[in-house]
Amino acid sequence: MGSELHKLTVSEARDLLRKREVSSHEITRACLDRIGEVEPRLNAFITVCEREALEQADAADRRLASGDDVPAMCGIPVALKDIYCTRGVRTTCASKILDNFVPPFDATVVAKLRAEGAVFLGKTNMDEFAMGSSTENSAFGPTRNPYDLERVAGGSSGGSAAAVAADECLAALGTDTGGSIREPASFCGVVGIKPTYSRVSRYGVIAYASSLDQVGPFAKTVRDAALLLGTLAGVDPRDSTCSARPVPDYEKALLGEVHGLRIGVPKEFFVAGMASDVERAVRDALRQYESIGARLVDISLPHTPYAVACYYLVATAEASANLARYDGIRYGFRAEADNTDDLYNRSRALGFGAEVKRRIMLGTFALSAGYYDAYYLKAQKVRTLIRRDFERAFASSDVIVAPVAPTTAFRLGEKTEDPLTMYLSDIFTISVNLAGLPAMSVPCGYDGGGLPIGMQIIGPPFSEETVLRVGDAYERSGTGKRRPAKV
Amino acid sequence: MATSLEKYEAVIGLEVHAQLLTRSKLFCGCSTAFGAEPNGNVCPVCMGMPGVLPVLNRQAVELVVRAGIAAHSEIAPHSIFDRKSYFYPDLPKGYQISQYETPVCRGGYIELPPKDGQEPRRIRLVRIHLEEDAGKNIHQPDGSLVDFNRSGVPLAEIVSEPDIRSAEEAGAYLRALHAILRYADISDARMEEGSMRCDVNVSVRPRGSEKLGVKTEIKNLNSFRFVEKAIDFEVRRQIEILESGGRILQETHLWDPVREQTRPMRSKEYANDYRYFPEPDLPPLRIAPDLIEAVKAAMPELPAERRARYIRDYALSPYEADVLVAEREVADYFEMTLPGLKNRKAAANWVMTEVLRVIRESGRPLAEAAPAAAQVGALLAMVEAGKISLNAAKTAFAAMCKSGKDAETTVAELGLAQVSDEAAIAEACDKVLAAHPKELGEYRGGRDKLFGFFVGQVMKAMGGKANPKVINELLKKKLAT
Numbered sequence: 025m026g027s028e029l030h031k032l033t034v035s036e037a038r039d040l041l042r043k044r045e046v047s048s049h050e051i052t053r054a055c056l057d058r059i060g061e062v063e064p065r066l067n068a069f070i071t072v073c074e075r076e077a078l079e080q081a082d083a084a085d086r087r088l089a090s091g092d093d094v095p096a097m098c099g100i101p102v103a104l105k106d107i108y109c110t111r112g113v114r115t116t117c118a119s120k121i122l123d124n125f126v127p128p129f130d131a132t133v134v135a136k137l138r139a140e141g142a143v144f145l146g147k148t149n150m151d152e153f154a155m156g157s158s159t160e161n162s163a164f165g166p167t168r169n170p171y172d173l174e175r176v177a178g179g180s181s182g183g184s185a186a187a188v189a190a191d192e193c194l195a196a197l198g199t200d201t202g203g204s205i206r207e208p209a210s211f212c213g214v215v216g217i218k219p220t221y222s223r224v225s226r227y228g229v230i231a232y233a234s235s236l237d238q239v240g241p242f243a244k245t246v247r248d249a250a251l252l253l254g255t256l257a258g259v260d261p262r263d264s265t266c267s268a269r270p271v272p273d274y275e276k277a278l279l280g281e282v283h284g285l286r287i288g289v290p291k292e293f294f295v296a297g298m299a300s301d302v303e304r305a306v307r308d309a310l311r312q313y314e315s316i317g318a319r320l321v322d323i324s325l326p327h328t329p330y331a332v333a334c335y336y337l338v339a340t341a342e343a344s345a346n347l348a349r350y351d352g353i354r355y356g357f358r359a360e361a362d363n364t365d366d367l368y369n370r371s372r373a374l375g376f377g378a379e380v381k382r383r384i385m386l387g388t389f390a391l392s393a394g395y396y397d398a399y400y401l402k403a404q405k406v407r408t409l410i411r412r413d414f415e416r417a418f419a420s421s422d423v424i425v426a427p428v429a430p431t432t433a434f435r436l437g438e439k440t441e442d443p444l445t446m447y448l449s450d451i452f453t454i455s456v457n458l459a460g461l462p463a464m465s466v467p468c469g470y471d472g473g474g475l476p477i478g479m480q481i482i483g484p485p486f487s488e489e490t491v492l493r494v495g496d497a498y499e500r501s502g503t504g505k506r507r508p509a510k511v
Numbered sequence: 512m513a514t515s516l517e518k519y520e521a522v523i524g525l526e527v528h529a530q531l532l533t534r535s536k537l538f539c540g541c542s543t544a545f546g547a548e549p550n551g552n553v554c555p556v557c558m559g560m561p562g563v564l565p566v567l568n569r570q571a572v573e574l575v576v577r578a579g580i581a582a583h584s585e586i587a588p589h590s591i592f593d594r595k596s597y598f599y600p601d602l603p604k605g606y607q608i609s610q611y612e613t614p615v616c617r618g619g620y621i622e623l624p625p626k627d628g629q630e631p632r633r634i635r636l637v638r639i640h641l642e643e644d645a646g647k648n649i650h651q652p653d654g655s656l657v658d659f660n661r662s663g664v665p666l667a668e669i670v671s672e673p674d675i676r677s678a679e680e681a682g683a684y685l686r687a688l689h690a691i692l693r694y695a696d697i698s699d700a701r702m703e704e705g706s707m708r709c710d711v712n713v714s715v716r717p718r719g720s721e722k723l724g725v726k727t728e729i730k731n732l733n734s735f736r737f738v739e740k741a742i743d744f745e746v747r748r749q750i751e752i753l754e755s756g757g758r759i760l761q762e763t764h765l766w767d768p769v770r771e772q773t774r775p776m777r778s779k780e781y782a783n784d785y786r787y788f789p790e791p792d793l794p795p796l797r798i799a800p801d802l803i804e805a806v807k808a809a810m811p812e813l814p815a816e817r818r819a820r821y822i823r824d825y826a827l828s829p830y831e832a833d834v835l836v837a838e839r840e841v842a843d844y845f846e847m848t849l850p851g852l853k854n855r856k857a858a859a860n861w862v863m864t865e866v867l868r869v870i871r872e873s874g875r876p877l878a879e880a881a882p883a884a885a886q887v888g889a890l891l892a893m894v895e896a897g898k899i900s901l902n903a904a905k906t907a908f909a910a911m912c913k914s915g916k917d918a919e920t921t922v923a924e925l926g927l928a929q930v931s932d933e934a935a936i937a938e939a940c941d942k943v944l945a946a947h948p949k950e951l952g953e954y955r956g957g958r959d960k961l962f963g964f965f966v967g968q969v970m971k972a973m974g975g976k977a978n979p980k981v982i983n984e985l986l987k988k989k990l991a992t
Contacts, residue, residue, distance in 0.1 A: 264794055348605020
């Protein structure tokens with residue numbers, strides 16, 4: 025069966041690489057073999073870059089051999105959601121409209137990882153333009169859940185979550201606009217963090233909803249997520265919305281204890297209709313926190329019921345403009361046409377999938393003359409109220425702990441016919457994006473069918489250190505031990 | 512028609528786009544240089560590639576603040592950018608980053624040079640805002656091409672109130688605005704290169720009425736003259752419609768410079784709902800009082816100030832000052848002729864007549880048509896010093912325009928120098944007097960008019976190059992004895 029090196033965590037691999045006990049080439053080879061083995065079943069990748077990955081691994085090995093002052097990610101094989109522009113490597117956003125698009129530049133976070141010597145295994149599957157909660161809206165077919173091939177991996181970053189869960193890579197990058205890191209992390213039983221809006225550069229990350237999109241890592245442990253976030257975060261002169269705050273050493277924040285910490289438990293996040301196993305697992309985790317010295321505080325986020333409606337106005341409005349550039353003129357898919365209007369109409373009609381078109385139309389409508397005030401502007405006001413809910417909650421609590429999704433991974437096709445039901449998968453994650461807060465999904469058990477359950481730890485702006493510390497403390501307490509996926 | 516023209520009043524507002532004089536584009540580092548090869552000045556940002564983000568050019572902000580200060584506008588301490596959405600092949604992102612509800616500058620006015628005996632007119636501004644330019648579509652028989660060199664170039668959009676009442680006044684407003692933009696180094700404002708563009712809104716109403724009529728918008732105006740002609744045409748067209756009982760449609764017209772008329776665009780070409788909303792990729796633009804003070808302190812001399820200075824310091828008439836100040840190049844040229852000259856008025860006259868004439872007659876820009884200003888200064892200094900006559904200077908100037916040679920060389924080559932050598936002139940005087948005993952007798956007998964005859968004869972004997980002042984003095988002396 026070959027080596028088991030693909031099962032390593034990032035921090036384990038980093039130590040072994042530094043001690044020269046394994047080579048990046050060996051780990052990369054193991055990951056590529058694993059990809060070859062499971063991809064026919066999972067479909068987590070859109071593009072695998074075998075030759076480039078091995079070249080990068082060899083380069084990393086030379087760098088590792090040349091000295092001990094090597095960056096954290098040197099030689100670590102990772103996967104990138106196919107929303108990141110990668111110089112010279114096809115970047116599709118899981119859309120037919122970008123099927124042939126090869127960017128001439130790297131996204132800032134890709135450039136940062138490249139500079140540290142990370143190895144890029146390939147580009148992972150996702151919902152087209154990150155619009156979806158199951159990775160079923162992909163022009164390249166759905167990604168399957170490594171714990172149950174009949175179920176979804178979650179979305180939109182389903183490919184990245186599944187690839188980490190199935191040990192096809194050591195870690196991966198996703199993006200989170202309304203839950204697109206946390207929900208698939210929860211469904212696939214891995215750690216996924218969405219940092220504070222502006223903590224990580226968005227340059228070169230194909231935009232869905234600019235005021236909500238945020239970059240973040242998937243990893244097998246909280247420690248790995250901390251390590252990766254340290255590489256990704258920080259100011260970028262190419263992104264005017266990116267924060268200039270110094271980046272703390274996130275790994276050092278993992279003190280392993282939460283004594284005296286106030287954990288807010290929002291009543292609006294434990295609702296009728298949620299899966300009982302999910303509620304039980306999160307409640308168990310909360311008791312576990314109490315047992316290691318944290319204090320639980322009942323809180324209320326009263327505007328939570330409006331979050332989904334607010335999100336589907338703000339996000340789609342921004343998306344309707346962000347996706348206007350896919351017009352068939354400069355790059356991407358172009359349909360045969362006799363005149364310019366036909367060129368637009370046909371290229372976009374044939375290039376975009378149904379969900380993308382639905383959201384473009386929704387957003388266009390929300391911004392149209394006569395509707396702007398009633399929809400877009402009203403949604404912005406609701407967004408302010410949601411942000412204030414959290415500000416009030418954080419007056420009495422240090423972090424909030426809640427379920428990531430009301431259920432575990434659902435069956436393929438179960439919700440595709442009914443967009444509204446699908447939108448409700450994000451009911452617990454969306455308000456965090458509207459408020460711009462950091463939140464992490466951490467595995468906290470399995471349901472009766474063996475499917476992973478995730479809880480999310482939400483903090484005030486720029487409290488990533490606390491969020492990571494709280495997740496790490498739970499992980500160390502041993503209750504949420506990861507069961508390997510059976511794929 | 513004349514009577515119906517008098518019954519109506521035109522109400523005109525102008526929207527001017529001026530390209531800001533920055534080295535790089537508004538949201539990326541690409542060059543703004545004119546005339547690069549097609550798509551030579553582009554990058555992923557101004558090509559609207561997936562995932563790219565705009566980063567605001569500080570220099571563009573300073574220039575639009577400078578425009579606001581020059582136009583007496585209020586500078587917003589806090590303004591935001593908006594996305595203006597429409598599909599066009601030259602618009603790479605499918606939206607233009609512009610400003611909608613919160614422009615950088617609000618209000619202000621442009622003062623028109625006063626006409627004889629009248630108070631100066633002020634045309635109020637609604638706003639000045641920052642936005643990016645689009646690329647350019649190039650249509651060829653075998654297909655269409657797009658050049659994105661202009662995509663993302665910074666523009667100031669300057670919107671006037673509908674304070675303008677005639678084509679002539681629109682022209683005066685544009686010339687005044689053009690002068691401000693050029694004097695303050697905000698824009699080189701070349702209509703022919705597209706670095707200044709103008710859209711016109713025109714309506715008419717019965718004289719005395721306060722209510723605004725239905726307006727039409729006219730586009731594709733790339734010279735001041737076209738603006739004036741288009742307004743004249745459009746005002747007449749609207750009055751004719753109203754007089755014959757018709758109704759004006761709110762629509763956009765294009766100026767056809769060949770037929771000299773406006774024609775409506777297809778409704779599809781302008782029926783847009785731009786769906787403005789705040790640009791989420793750019794934080795609000797904050798303009799600190801410090802920046803405003805710094806821009807004020809560094810403000811170059813504006814046309815009105817220069818006009819006042821010419822009248823005050825150089826004793827020029829208001830008319831002369833207006834003519835010189837109208838074009839910054841001309842005014843700068845005039846000032847560069849001045850070092851070493853006592854007679855500023857003579858320099859002003861020279862620039863207004865000789866220099867402006869060669870520009871007009873050659874149809875070329877000042878820098879190509881006329882010699883360097885310092886050489887014209889040197890030429891005028893020779894006139895002042897009596898080394899050459901004014902006529903000789905004109906001959907030399909004409910030659911310099913063609914040859915590009917300096918003043919001294921030209922005067923020497925053409926043998927234009929005046930002889931001021933008293934001995935030579937005295938000798939010639941003596942010869943002339945000796946040769947004309949009859950006239951000498953008559954002069955001495957009281958025919959004073961013959962003095963001119965003697966001067967002419969001496970000048971003729973000197974080949975026309977003698978200094979007339981010296982001839983006069985010497986002849987007077989000799990005839991008196």
